[in-house]
Amino acid sequence: MYKIPFLDLPPLRAAAGTVRLPGSKSISNRVLLLAGLSEGTTAVHDLLDSDDTAVMLAALKTLGGQIEAQADGVLNVTGIGGKLGTQAAQLFLGNAGTAMRPLAAALALLTATQGGSFELSGVPRMHERPIGDLVDALRALGCEIACLGNEGYPPLKLTGPSALKLDAPVKVRGDVSSQFLTALLMALPLVATDDVQIEVVGELISKPYIQITLTLLERFGIAVKRDGWERFTIPAGSRYRSPGAVHVEGDASSASYFVGLGAIAAVDQPVRIEGVGSESMQGDVRFVEAAQQMGAEVKSGPNWLEVRRGAWPLKGITLDCNHIPDAAMTLAVMALYADGPTTLTNIASWRVKETDRLSAMATELRKLGATVDEGPDWLRVQPLQDWKPASIHTYDDHRIAMCFSLAAFNGLVTEHPVPVRIEDPACVAKTFPEYFETLFDTVSASVSDIPVITIDGPTASGKGTLADEIAHKLGYAVLDSGALYRAAGLAASRAGIDLDDGKEVAAVARALDLRFAQGRVYLAGEDISDALRLETSGQNASRVAAHPPVRRALNQLQLDFRRAPGLVADGRDMGTDVFPDAGLKVFLTASAATRAERRHKQLIAKGISANIESLRADLEARDARDKNRSASPLHPAQDALMLDNSAQTIEESVELVLDWWARRRPFKVSR
Ligand SMILES: Nc1ncnc2c1ncn2[C@@H]1O[C@H](COP(=O)(O)OP(=O)(O)OP(=O)(O)O)[C@@H](O)[C@H]1O
Numbered sequence: 001m002y003k004i005p006f007l008d009l010p011p012l013r014a015a016a017g018t019v020r021l022p023g024s025k026s027i028s029n030r031v032l033l034l035a036g037l038s039e040g041t042t043a044v045h046d047l048l049d050s051d052d053t054a055v056m057l058a059a060l061k062t063l064g065g066q067i068e069a070q071a072d073g074v075l076n077v078t079g080i081g082g083k084l085g086t087q088a089a090q091l092f093l094g095n096a097g098t099a100m101r102p103l104a105a106a107l108a109l110l111t112a113t114q115g116g117s118f119e120l121s122g123v124p125r126m127h128e129r130p131i132g133d134l135v136d137a138l139r140a141l142g143c144e145i146a147c148l149g150n151e152g153y154p155p156l157k158l159t160g161p162s163a164l165k166l167d168a169p170v171k172v173r174g175d176v177s178s179q180f181l182t183a184l185l186m187a188l189p190l191v192a193t194d195d196v197q198i199e200v201v202g203e204l205i206s207k208p209y210i211q212i213t214l215t216l217l218e219r220f221g222i223a224v225k226r227d228g229w230e231r232f233t234i235p236a237g238s239r240y241r242s243p244g245a246v247h248v249e250g251d252a253s254s255a256s257y258f259v260g261l262g263a264i265a266a267v268d269q270p271v272r273i274e275g276v277g278s279e280s281m282q283g284d285v286r287f288v289e290a291a292q293q294m295g296a297e298v299k300s301g302p303n304w305l306e307v308r309r310g311a312w313p314l315k316g317i318t319l320d321c322n323h324i325p326d327a328a329m330t331l332a333v334m335a336l337y338a339d340g341p342t343t344l345t346n347i348a349s350w351r352v353k354e355t356d357r358l359s360a361m362a363t364e365l366r367k368l369g370a371t372v373d374e375g376p377d378w379l380r381v382q383p384l385q386d387w388k389p390a391s392i393h394t395y396d397d398h399r400i401a402m403c404f405s406l407a408a409f410n411g412l413v414t415e416h417p418v419p420v421r422i423e424d425p426a427c428v429a430k431t432f433p434e435y436f437e438t439l440f441d442t443v444s445a446s447v448s449d450i451p452v453i454t455i456d457g458p459t460a461s462g463k464g465t466l467a468d469e470i471a472h473k474l475g476y477a478v479l480d481s482g483a484l485y486r487a488a489g490l491a492a493s494r495a496g497i498d499l500d501d502g503k504e505v506a507a508v509a510r511a512l513d514l515r516f517a518q519g520r521v522y523l524a525g526e527d528i529s530d531a532l533r534l535e536t537s538g539q540n541a542s543r544v545a546a547h548p549p550v551r552r553a554l555n556q557l558q559l560d561f562r563r564a565p566g567l568v569a570d571g572r573d574m575g576t577d578v579f580p581d582a583g584l585k586v587f588l589t590a591s592a593a594t595r596a597e598r599r600h601k602q603l604i605a606k607g608i609s610a611n612i613e614s615l616r617a618d619l620e621a622r623d624a625r626d627k628n629r630s631a632s633p634l635h636p637a638q639d640a641l642m643l644d645n646s647a648q649t650i651e652e653s654v655e656l657v658l659d660w661w662a663r664r665r666p667f668k669v670s671r
Pocket residue numbers: 458459460461462463464465466482538598599601602645648649650653
């Protein structure tokens with residue numbers, strides 16, 4: 001996951017490949033609560049691992065549930081069998097509506113019948129998300145609930161025991177959030193000694209989510225009787241029983257980004273999405289129909305979808321989105337690529353989600369240059385030709401971060417493509433922690449659009465350290481090109497080849513079976529990271545690097561590191577020869593004395609004894625060879641910025657280079 005302040009998406013061009021979706025958030029948290037309330041142990045397969053499920057799991061543990069992760073990723077949840085394991089607790093539920101609403105209802109009823117005192121709270125935004133209709137319904141049943149901040153909003157305090165009145169139908173509003181009804185449907189089986197009826201007041205929104213609730217309740221032994229969408233009956237004697245094992249479907253709302261991706265950019269090959277398909281129980285799978293109306297070509301199987309571009313540009317549509325409230329946000333970004341306006345209606349529920357999504361979508365789409373009109377429950381987006389490089393604020397809302405990634409394909413409709421900045425990309429942790437990694441695995445960009453920062457300079461000037469830090473802060477990949485020369489030298493010397501024989505060493509370099517993973521380097525599966533950092537490896541690298549055939553042999557390997565979202569490359573000729581079009585070139589130096597001292601400290605810290613004078617002599621000899629060779633000698637590129645860090649800390653160098661980079665980016669600093 002990109003835990004950085006912002007992630008810059010370069011202009012993207014095409015998409016293809018297979019995406020395995022993470023588990024559905026709605027199903028995951030429902031299954032966890034049902035398993036947590038049941039008797040027996042439920043093996044939960046393919047559970048979503050995210051912020052929202054983490055808060056639910058923590059709450060269940062506090063209430064007496066047992067959670068045990070298996071080696072194969074399956075989670076065993078042993079439920080409380082309807083009996084509270086504690087009489088008092090404070091439960092923090094983050095910004096998870098799928099935890100706050102149903103837990104509030106279940107715990108209110110358990111507290112009423114078993115006694116206790118519980119506080120449910122969340123992040124500040126959770127305390128702005130209404131829960132009054134559910135609280136009213138629970139209070140009418142006899143539950144004691146106090147709103148500790150504003151009336152009608154969390155945090156809540158539940159106390160008991162208190163007498164429950166279950167003979168009259170429980171009334172709940174269905175036109176603000178369907179989660180209130182879901183909460184009651186999941187809570188009332190805990191106290192249904194007689195039939196309990198629920199009556200929905202107002203037109204029920206998001207019916208597909210209620211269908212998910214009913215389907216899962218049935219799996220846990222509760223056969224709710226439904227009379228239209230207005231009346232539900234929990235049969236007398238209902239009791240939660242674990243079904244033994246449950247498989248969580250992939251998240252259909254998350255599928256929408258990849259359906260959109262296929263519709264926009266899968267020209268030669270489809271985007272295949274695994275985890276949801278034609279047999280999905282999730283309502284958001286009907287996003288596919290909306291995408292088809294806009295032009296997407298879609299094939300499907302029971303649990304997969306394949307999407308390609310059909311009509312291009314996409315077709316503007318007018319759609320009542322009541323049945324796909326979450327996925328519909330993706331349509332608002334797809335609308336930028338359409339042949340006419342797209343109007344999304346019946347989306348008032350957007351206003352009470354992680355943020356006021358209607359207002360947020362309009363604001364951020366306008367930053368891109370789009371013309372957008374909004375009403376209380378609708379949004380109209382015009383197609384966009386003149387794109388602006390925008391820094392998208394994400395309001396701690398995972399769906400805003402994910403759907404705006406589709407704006408990075410603007411190069412398909414404009415001659416002047418622009419990058420898109422996604423602020424706080426880690427907010428995707430709510431449902432799809434690896435979203436951006438998955439996206440980058442599925443898309444391609446023009447090489448020249450992928451930003452590169454080069455850091456060249458003599459040995460021990462701090463290039464690697466600086467490159468790693470900058471790459472980390474920007475979410476870019478890093479290329480330690482010296483490691484390639486070191487590996488070539490090591491492999492050649494192990495093979496008994498004369499390091500002065502350029503052709504022979506080049507043959508070894510061409511055949512190098514190298515892999516870079518988690519900061520380690522593997523040669524034919526062997527971890528050679530430590531061997532590469534030996535001083536002899538540096539000297540050998542410097543010898544083999546002087547041969548033009550060796551440099552040619554390693555050239556493509558280095559170019560292959562240039563992948564979205566960007567690259568920081570360190571070495572000797574990164575800015576001069578390998579990436580001459582880099583957006584920022586830094587030539588990093590420090591005095592020989594400083595560098596020898598740093599190298600000395602570095603070796604001592606690793607427990608390797610060393611002598612400063614001989615280190616200095618060695619590095620000066622290496623500098624001389626690197627500077628004076630004919631093939632790609634060490635020298636600053638004409639357009640490089642010089643940085644002598646002899647008197648700087650690492651942090652100071654990092655800040656300076658990030659500042660240089662920021663000045664070359666097209667983004668205005670926002671908010
Ligand atoms: N500005 C700095 N101030 C103090 N120490 C630094 C600074 N930059 C780097 N160092 C330290 O100097 C040592 C050498 O840095 P590093 O390995 O990054 O250099 P390098 O240029 O990549 O070397 P090589 O070319 O041999 O791979 C490290 O221990 C690092 O922590």
